[in-house]
Amino acid sequence: MTEIWILVAANPAIDNLVSRGRELGGQLVAVVAGDRSCAEAIAASGVDRVVWLGEPGATPVEARAAAVADLVAEAAPRVVLAASHPAERVLAGALAGRLGAPALTMVSSVRLEADAVIVTHATFGGVAEETVRVEGPVVIVDECGSVGTGLPVPIEEVTATAPPTLTVVETRMSSTTRVDLGKARRVVAVGRGLARREDLALVEELARALDAEVACSRPLAEGLGWLSRDRYIGVTGQHVHPDLYVAVGISGQLQHVVGCRDAGTVVVVNCDAKAPYFGECDYGIVGDLAQVVPALTAALA
Amino acid sequence: MKIVVAFKWAANPQEATVAADGTVDVGRATLGISEYDPQAFDVGRRLADATGAELVGLSVGGPAATSSMARKAALSRGLDSLVTVTDPSLDDAAATRTGAVLAAAVAQIGDVDLVLTGDASVDLGVQLVPSVMAGLLGWPAVSQVTALSGTPGDLRIERNQEGGTQVLLASGPVVVSIAADAVEPRIPGMKDILGAGRKQTTELDYAALSVEPLVAYAVVGRARPELKARQGKVIDGADPAAAAAEVVAALRATHVL
Ligand SMILES: Cc1cc2nc3c(=O)[nH]c(=O)nc-3n(C[C@H](O)[C@H](O)[C@H](O)COP(=O)(O)OP(=O)(O)OC[C@H]3O[C@@H](n4cnc5c(N)ncnc54)[C@H](O)[C@@H]3O)c2cc1C
Ligand SMILES: Nc1ncnc2c1ncn2[C@@H]1O[C@H](COP(=O)(O)O)[C@@H](O)[C@H]1O
Numbered sequence: 158m159t160e161i162w163i164l165v166a167a168n169p170a171i172d173n174l175v176s177r178g179r180e181l182g183g184q185l186v187a188v189v190a191g192d193r194s195c196a197e198a199i200a201a202s203g204v205d206r207v208v209w210l211g212e213p214g215a216t217p218v219e220a221r222a223a224a225v226a227d228l229v230a231e232a233a234p235r236v237v238l239a240a241s242h243p244a245e246r247v248l249a250g251a252l253a254g255r256l257g258a259p260a261l262t263m264v265s266s267v268r269l270e271a272d273a274v275i276v277t278h279a280t281f282g283g284v285a286e287e288t289v290r291v292e293g294p295v296v297i298v299d300e301c302g303s304v305g306t307g308l309p310v311p312i313e314e315v316t317a318t319a320p321p322t323l324t325v326v327e328t329r330m331s332s333t334t335r336v337d338l339g340k341a342r343r344v345v346a347v348g349r350g351l352a353r354r355e356d357l358a359l360v361e362e363l364a365r366a367l368d369a370e371v372a373c374s375r376p377l378a379e380g381l382g383w384l385s386r387d388r389y390i391g392v393t394g395q396h397v398h399p400d401l402y403v404a405v406g407i408s409g410q411l412q413h414v415v416g417c418r419d420a421g422t423v424v425v426v427n428c429d430a431k432a433p434y435f436g437e438c439d440y441g442i443v444g445d446l447a448q449v450v451p452a453l454t455a456a457l458a
Numbered sequence: 459m460k461i462v463v464a465f466k467w468a469a470n471p472q473e474a475t476v477a478a479d480g481t482v483d484v485g486r487a488t489l490g491i492s493e494y495d496p497q498a499f500d501v502g503r504r505l506a507d508a509t510g511a512e513l514v515g516l517s518v519g520g521p522a523a524t525s526s527m528a529r530k531a532a533l534s535r536g537l538d539s540l541v542t543v544t545d546p547s548l549d550d551a552a553a554t555r556t557g558a559v560l561a562a563a564v565a566q567i568g569d570v571d572l573v574l575t576g577d578a579s580v581d582l583g584v585q586l587v588p589s590v591m592a593g594l595l596g597w598p599a600v601s602q603v604t605a606l607s608g609t610p611g612d613l614r615i616e617r618n619q620e621g622g623t624q625v626l627l628a629s630g631p632v633v634v635s636i637a638a639d640a641v642e643p644r645i646p647g648m649k650d651i652l653g654a655g656r657k658q659t660t661e662l663d664y665a666a667l668s669v670e671p672l673v674a675y676a677v678v679g680r681a682r683p684e685l686k687a688r689q690g691k692v693i694d695g696a697d698p699a700a701a702a703a704e705v706v707a708a709l710r711a712t713h714v715l
Binding site for chain 2: 222247250251322379401421
């Protein structure tokens with residue numbers, strides 16, 4: 158029977174990968190590099206088997222990439238799935254290197270044929286799409302989804318042997334709530350057009366009036382740090398598929414837009430009539446967000 | 459003791475043209491050091507200065523990656539020397555191939571205990587090349603790194619992690635991807651640009667690196683991604699209340715609200 162392996166570093170939200178694996182058919186085996194609680198959550202998320210490397214202790218989970226690669230290489234599955242988080246990418250890349258297998262991202266379809274795996278995925282930052290035929294294993298980095306549910310399966314513990322050359326000496330948590338924008342029905346995203354951090358309140362009020370999640374472009378999360386990193390949308394950020402996406406003060410560069418192209422309806426607010434985003438919207442308002450955003454909130458009341 | 463900075467000579471896909479049959483043409487796009495790679499140069503220079511290590515640039519790609527423009531752009535960013543591996547077949551190479559060539563090149567350079575990379579390449583942006591390289595070198599990889607101190611081989615690594623930050627100690631060689639917001643990259647001055655001409659570039663022979671053959675795969679189809687048809691109704695917001703009312707009414711009429 159075909160085996161499909163799922164690589165898990167420490168994030169148990171993999172229901173999207175489980176459904177992808179189910180569509181392909183075969184046995185789903187998850188290998189977990191993170192701690193016991195992660196392995197337990199994975200064991201109850203709809204997979205058929207869980208292989209756990211034991212407590213990582215002070216070893217950062219990515220440092221177990223070689224051990225994970227050993228296990229998976231031995232099982233020789235045709236398809237390996239991993240979520241698009243930083244640590245999972247490290248596992249996926251190390252495995253792809255070990256197998257000499259292609260590692261594909263922004264995947265829209267995966268199909269198994271008798272002697273090949275056929276994958277369609279976006280490339281060049283999303284400007285083009287290609288379909289590849291792989292005669293061997295393929296590593297797929299895909300959207301994670303949420304924590305799934307299923308009948309718990311036993312956890313098979315194996316020991317990771319490699320002596321760690323990396324140790325965690327300090328961990329500081331800043332926010333404990335993890336947002337999952339992937340399932341949000343409405344999203345209000347804000348970009349560099351926001352002059353001051355205080356003005357975020359305007360955007361939050363609009364989001365409240367719409368019952369929407371707040372998101373942003375990359376510079377607002379990285380660099381300015383006005384919103385948490387798991388709230389920025391785009392090629393390296395989150396991918397969202399809401400019914401309504403309101404983009405405020407975002408220019409609409411490719412790397413942002415590819416993260417929300419599936420949105421049902423797109424509303425853009427930008428003071429520059431030439432902003433590229435107006436070319437990809439349903440409704441656009443040319444104006445200063447400081448005035449337009451409160452006006453939208455008021456119009457919804 | 460050497461610190462390698464792996465960087466990509468690439469074009470922003472925003473400037474690419476995509477034909478109806480899905481073929482991408484970056485012929486008219488401007489090539490440059492991939493947008494988030496200068497951060498790795500700066501972090502590497504500081505660490506090299508603090509530890510007396512040699513800072514070596516490393517770039518893999520098509521022939522353009524070793525053009526005089528590419529060499530100058532890289533060498534003016536604080537490198538001591540540059541190594542390139544170019545071959546027409548490496549133009550647009552996918553992550554596994556690129557990572558494998560980089561790993562072979564790092565082994566060939568020798569005496570390297572730290573490889574720095576950017577966060578994501580501007581063209582492919584798959585965030586996988588560093589870990590492929592690390593996997594093949596048998597080294598760990600750490601991404602989202604904001605600060606480095608200590609010496610290669612005994613390195614203190616600060617990185618962003620979901621929901622917070624973390625400090626790691628590396629007692630062996632490691633591949634480190636620098637976060638895009640780790641430093642504000644310095645713009646090379648006249649002195650840096652003039653000095654670049656005097657620094658050495660070594661071109662490694664791709665064939666001689668004998669990179670392991672990879673799983674066979676072929677592109678069997680290309681397409682321009684189908685974009686959703688959009689209404690494209692852009693209105694003037696000179697009267698914000700009127701504009702807002704119009705958009706909200708339209709959203710209600712189409713049952714989005
Ligand atoms: C490899 C790579 C990966 C990347 N990944 C991502 C990603 O995942 N997500 C992402 O978002 N970006 C990503 N980027 C960055 C991306 O290229 C853009 O730089 C970024 O999206 C721009 O953010 P912005 O639109 O908020 O800012 P800007 O481009 O600066 O746009 C700000 C906009 O606000 C408008 N504005 C200004 N003042 C006002 C006002 N008062 N009222 C209304 N409008 C106003 C301006 O007209 C302008 O259009 C990536 C880049 C690279 C190279
Ligand atoms: N062809 C290349 N040559 C050298 N370094 C590269 C190359 N491709 C990618 N890298 C490095 O790997 C990082 C991540 O690239 P990617 O995995 O393509 O998103 C880049 O920021 C570079 O530092």
